Amino acid sequence: MYYNEYSKVWVSVDCIIFGFDEGKLKVLIGRRQMDPGRGEWSLYGGFVAADESLDDAARRTLYELTGMKDVFMRQVETFGRVNRDPGERVISVAYYALINVKDYNEELQKEHGVEWVSSDELPHLYSDHNEMVDKAWRLMMQKIRTEPIGFKLLPELFTLTQLQRLYESVVGHEIDKRNFRKRIKEMDFIQKTDKIDKKGSKRGAYLYRFNDNVYKEDPNFKL
Amino acid sequence: MYYNEYSKVWVSVDCIIFGFDEGKLKVLIGRRQMDPGRGEWSLYGGFVAADESLDDAARRTLYELTGMKDVFMRQVETFGRVNRDPGERVISVAYYALINVKDYNEELQKEHGVEWVSSDELPHLYSDHNEMVDKAWRLMMQKIRTEPIGFKLLPELFTLTQLQRLYESVVGHEIDKRNFRKRIKEMDFIQKTDKIDKKGSKRGAYLYRFNDNVYKEDPNFKL
DNA sequence: TCAAAAGTGTTAGATTTACACCCATGA
DNA sequence: TCATGGGTGTAAATCTAACACTTTTGA
Numbered sequence: 219m220y221y222n223e224y225s226k227v228w229v230s231v232d233c234i235i236f237g238f239d240e241g242k243l244k245v246l247i248g249r250r251q252m253d254p255g256r257g258e259w260s261l262y263g264g265f266v267a268a269d270e271s272l273d274d275a276a277r278r279t280l281y282e283l284t285g286m287k288d289v290f291m292r293q294v295e296t297f298g299r300v301n302r303d304p305g306e307r308v309i310s311v312a313y314y315a316l317i318n319v320k321d322y323n324e325e326l327q328k329e330h331g332v333e334w335v336s337s338d339e340l341p342h343l344y345s346d347h348n349e350m351v352d353k354a355w356r357l358m359m360q361k362i363r364t365e366p367i368g369f370k371l372l373p374e375l376f377t378l379t380q381l382q383r384l385y386e387s388v389v390g391h392e393i394d395k396r397n398f399r400k401r402i403k404e405m406d407f408i409q410k411t412d413k414i415d416k417k418g419s420k421r422g423a424y425l426y427r428f429n430d431n432v433y434k435e436d437p438n439f440k441l
Numbered sequence: 442m443y444y445n446e447y448s449k450v451w452v453s454v455d456c457i458i459f460g461f462d463e464g465k466l467k468v469l470i471g472r473r474q475m476d477p478g479r480g481e482w483s484l485y486g487g488f489v490a491a492d493e494s495l496d497d498a499a500r501r502t503l504y505e506l507t508g509m510k511d512v513f514m515r516q517v518e519t520f521g522r523v524n525r526d527p528g529e530r531v532i533s534v535a536y537y538a539l540i541n542v543k544d545y546n547e548e549l550q551k552e553h554g555v556e557w558v559s560s561d562e563l564p565h566l567y568s569d570h571n572e573m574v575d576k577a578w579r580l581m582m583q584k585i586r587t588e589p590i591g592f593k594l595l596p597e598l599f600t601l602t603q604l605q606r607l608y609e610s611v612v613g614h615e616i617d618k619r620n621f622r623k624r625i626k627e628m629d630f631i632q633k634t635d636k637i638d639k640k641g642s643k644r645g646a647y648l649y650r651f652n653d654n655v656y657k658e659d660p661n662f663k664l
Numbered sequence: 665t666c667a668a669a670a671g672t673g674t675t676a677g678a679t680t681t682a683c684a685c686c687c688a689t690g691a
Numbered sequence: 692t693c694a695t696g697g698g699t700g701t702a703a704a705t706c707t708a709a710c711a712c713t714t715t716t717g718a
Contacts, residue, residue: 221529224488226449229521229532265447268530272521296519296534298452298495306444307491309452311519379696396699397681419696420689602669619672620708642669644715 228308231276232263232347233283234294234354237319237334238371241383244319245351246283248332250344254304260344261351262332263310276313284317285326290370291315292361294354302346314354316370362388364439366407369428377415377423378402385441401441402426407433451531454499455486455570456506457517457577460542460557461594464606467542468574469506471555473567477527483567484574485555486533499536507540508549513593514538515584517577525569537577539593585611586664589630592651600638600646601625608664624664625649630656 235246250260262283266275276291294312302308319334327333335341337355342348362368368384369376382398402408407429414422458469473483485506489498499514517535525531542557550556558564560578565571585591591607592599605621625631632655636648 221451221488221531224451225491226451227489227491228444228447228449229452265444266450266521266532268448268450269523271523272519272532275521293518295516296495298489298534300492300494308444309489309495311521377697394682395697396683399698400700416689420691421687421695421697422689423697600670617708617710618670619710622671623673639716642715643717644668644670646670 228306229266229272230263230308230310231266231272231279232261232310232312232350233276233280233291234261234312234314234351235280235284236314236316236337236354236358236371237322238384238387239319239334241387243337243355243371243387244334245337245340246332247335247340247343248330255344258344259341261312261347262330266311272311276311276315280313280315283326283330283332284322286317286321289315289317290367292357294350294357297346297350299346304345310350312350312354314358316358316367318371318373320373359388363441366405366428366433366439375411375413375415375425375427377418377425379418379423381408381426389441451529452489452495453486453531453533454489454495454502455484455533455535455573456499456503456514457484457535457537457574458503458507459537459539459560459577459581459594460545461607461610462542462557464610466560466578466594466610467557468560468563469555470558470563470566471553478567481567482564484535484570485553489534495534499534503536503538506549506553506555507545509540509544512538512540513590515580517573517580520569520573522569527568533573535573535577537581539581539590541594541596543596582611587662589628589651589656589662598634598636598638598648598650600641600648602641602646604631604649612664 237244237246246262247259248262250256250258262279264275264279264282266272270278272293280289280291281287291313294314296309296311298309300307302310337351340348340351343351368381368388371384372380378399381402382393382395385398386393409427409429411425411427413425415425416422460467460469469485470482471485473479473481485502487498487502487505489495493501495516503512503514504510514536517537519532519534521532523530525533560574563571563574566574591604591611594607595603601622604625605616605618608621609616630652632650632652634648634650637645638648639645
């Protein structure tokens with residue numbers, strides 16, 4: 219014990235899980251199952267164990283909820299107001315995750331009683347969770363515009379219109395279809411397949427794929 | 442006690458203190474004064490007390506070292522690898538601070554045995570502190586280009602050449618003087634004073650001031 | 665008198681934006 | 692046959708980048 223004159227605190231992780239559906243960015247929230255705050259809307263979280271890193275704790279928590287592994291997650295910020303948790307002093311490390319809504323097993327979702335709620339229509343959440351969502355949203359929006367991570371919110375194969383709708387919801391306004399497609403054509407890591415989607419339109423639209431092997435970091439990437 | 446089946450951990454803050462001097466971005470580091478790792482180069486940090494928020498702990502730590510208050514600080518990230526600290530399990534919240542080198546009392550600096558080292562010539566630091574500096578640097582560089590925070594690294598009154606050198610070190614290449622000044626002229630929150638600096642040149646250069654009251658958030662701000 | 669930094673506009677090139685019509689298909 | 696979303700190019704406007712000389716003054 220080197221540090222024992224100081225006090226230890228509990229550390230938790232909270233997950234802001236983003237999905238994209240019906241043209242809107244959504245967040246996964248549920249009713250809190252434990253005291254204090256039982257029954258309030260809340261993010262899904264968990265405590266950090268003695269033998270796991272923060273990233274591992276976040277991954278484990280997400281896995282518990284969704285059964286999904288290898289999900290794109292990033293640390294948002296650590297929230298440490300003294301009285302942020304009404305029970306005990308707990309500091310909480312917020313992580314956001316990007317998942318494709320369709321990959322989330324509906325059984326599991328029901329079992330945990332969580333729901334997708336539009337990020338612009340969130341109810342009041344437990345403790346400082348609204349603040350967490352807000353920070354996560356900003357950070358994610360920022361990142362999605364400068365790195366090709368938007369694809370994590372879409373199925374593996376997607377139409378250009380789907381992609382455009384996603385980016386429209388990111389930038390907050392409509393985008394010109396021709397200009398958008400012109401830019402996409404220049405990104406050789408967005409590859410046209412010979413598959414056609416017939417769900418979105420009568421005529422059908424080509425499906426595209428994001429090829430991570432082709433993408434190399436580009437400080438000038440925009441949208 | 443609601444959460445007592447989980448274990449508590451120590452939480453510390455570490456400060457990445459940036460300054461700008463001799464045309465270079467610098468970081469304040471010192472020799473670690475405590476075990477484990479006594480004598481190694483290290484960031485300055487401290488433990489988070491039971492009754493203080495993370496932000497407060499960071500502010501207090503910076504104050505202990507520099508005697509400065511109301512300093513621009515931002516949380517970088519929380520580092521939580523299980524064995525990151527060779528002594529006990531400690532998670533550490535990194536904060537960066539921007540200060541004007543000249544405002545730092547030399548007595549205090551000597552007393553704490555800390556030094557300004559160019560950010561591109563840092564030695565190996567204790568634990569994961571190099572990683573912390575690296576993250577802080579990226580984050581700060583990113584922010585300085587999109588928000589007018591660079592002024593925190595300069596004296597209250599500065600010449601346009603000083604400002605240009607700062608931004609050159611941020612973007613990593615030389616900037617055209619005329620284009621730079623053209624852009625500055627358009628920013629009405631950078632105000633020319635009638636004072637003249639005679640230290641930097643024989644002819645003398647007008648001193649400018651950043652006026653925070655005039656600045657309003659601008660999503661398009663660049664440099 | 666000269667070295668060293670301050671100060672000042674114009675033009676070509678690149679990037680961004682605006683804009684409208686035909687196509688294929690299932691209902 | 693028609694309503695719906697899919698797909699395509701050009702031109703104007705804006706923004707960015709390149710570029711060189713005069714001024715002032717302390718040493």
